[in-house]
Amino acid sequence: MRVTCPWCGERDRREFTVQGDETALRRPHRDAPPEDWHAYIHLRDNPAGRLREMWYHDPCGTWIVVERDTVTHAVHGTTPAREAAR
C-alpha cells in the first residue's frame, strides 16, 4: 500500500502512522452531552468499503485524511487534515 502525501508525493506505507477513522476531526464541544463523547471516542461506522481516516506522515509531520477502500486497500485520495476539517 502506497499513500500520497499532499506535500511529499507518493510514499511507502511505512512512513505513515494510522490513527483511524476521521472522527477525530469531529471532536464534540467541551459542554457536549456524554453520549456525544461516547460516540466520538468509541462508536464507529466501520464500513466495508470507502473509509475516510486520519494518517500521519512521520517525515514531514502532516496529518492527512486518506480516503481508502477497506476491502481492496485502494487509496482514492488524500487531503491535508487542516483543509478537511474546515
Next chain:
Amino acid sequence: MRYSGFRVLAEGLRGNRGWTRAWRDPAPKDRYDTIIIGGGGHGLSTAYYLARNHGITDVAVLEKGYLGGGNVGRNTTIVRANYFLPGNSEFYSHSLKLWEGLEAELNYNVMHSQRGLINLFHSDSQRDAFVRRGNAMAAQGDDAILLDREGVRQLLPYLDFDNARFPIHGGLFHPRGGTARHDAVAWGYARAADRRGVDLIQNCEVTGIDIEGGRVVGVQTTRGAIRARRVGIVVAGRSSQVAAMAGLRLPIESHVLQAFVTEGLKPVIHHVISFGMGHFYISQSDKGGLVFGGDLDFYASYAARGNLPMVEHVMEAGMTLMPMIGRARVLRSWGGIMDMSPDGSPIIDRTPIEGLYLNCGWNYGGFKAVPASGWCMAHLMATGQPHEVAARYRLDRFATGRGLMDEEGTGAQHSLH
C-alpha cells in the same frame, strides 16, 4: 454415526465406504425459536450449548459462506488461560476447562494439545508484571510457573538469550496452554449441534433484521425471510454491518491480523512461545509447519490479507528471537478480520432491541474463547441473564466508563490496541 478408534479401523478394513456426512444440509424453515447469525466457531458453539445446556433445539445457524470459513479457520490455534483482569480471568479459565473435555464432549478429535505456553520477559520490571500475572492466574485456579533464564533455556535452548535489545531474563510458563486443530473445532461443534437437531444453513446471507415495536421478529436472508423469537449476532469482523441492520452502531473497528506458516519440518518447537516485545508468537503444528504471527497491520481492513511492512516486521522479530528460523521457508500467509473493541475485551450482551443479542469484540483472542463464548452466549439467550463468568462483557461499559477491561494497559481507545 459415532466416531471411535474402532470405527476408523473397521472402516479402513471395509474400504471406507461406510462413512456418512457429518451434518445435514437442511433448507431453512419459515420460523425458528432462535437464530444464530454466523456459522463460525462462536456461532456453532452457541448453537450447540443452546441445545445441550438449555434444551433449545429449534435453532438455525445462518452462515453466508461455508461453516468455519472465517476467523475460526484463520487463526494461529492457540488455547490458553493466562489473563489477569477480573472478568477476563474467570472467563478464559472456564473456557480452558471446556477445552480439556471438548473431544469427549463433541465425539470429535479437535487435536487439543496442551504442550505448554511460555511468555518471555526481558527486563526486571517486565518480570515483576509477569509475577503478578502468574499470581492472578494461580488465584483463579489455573497454572503458572515463573521460569528464570536457565529455566527457559532448558525448555527452549534454541532461542537467542543474549540479544542486545531483548535479552531473555525468563518466562511465565503456562503448562495447560497449547494449541488445537482450528477447523476441527468448527466441524466438531457443527456436527454435535446438528446431532442435537440444530439446522446449519450455509450459503445463506442475512440481509436484514426485522424489528417490530422494539422487538426482533426475524431476519431477511438471501434464502427468504425467517421468523424467530430470538436472534444472536455472532459474526466477528462483520459485526458492524450486521448490527447496522438493526440500527445499532458498535464500538468496533475491523482490522487485519496476519499469520504465517512454513513448510513442514521435523519436530523442533515443542511449546507455544510468545515474544511479546517483538509482537511475535510461534508454535509448530502437528503437520510440522511453524505457525507464527505478529501484530495488527493497524489500519481498518476487511481484505483478509495484509501488507508487506508487517510481513517484514514479523520475520525480523522471528529472526531476533530464534535465528535458526531463517533456514525455514514460508509456505503461505493469510489474514483474519479482527473485531477490535476499544478496551481489547469482548462483548456478550443484550442489545437495546428485545430478543436481539450481541457477541463480538474478540480482538485477536477469539479462538481460545470459542467454548466459553458459546456457553455464555447460549446462557444469555436462553435465560435472559448473563452467565456469571461473562457478566462483565457488557456493551454499555464504553458509554458509562465502568468496568472497562484493558488487559494490555494501553488505554481504552481504538487506535491503542
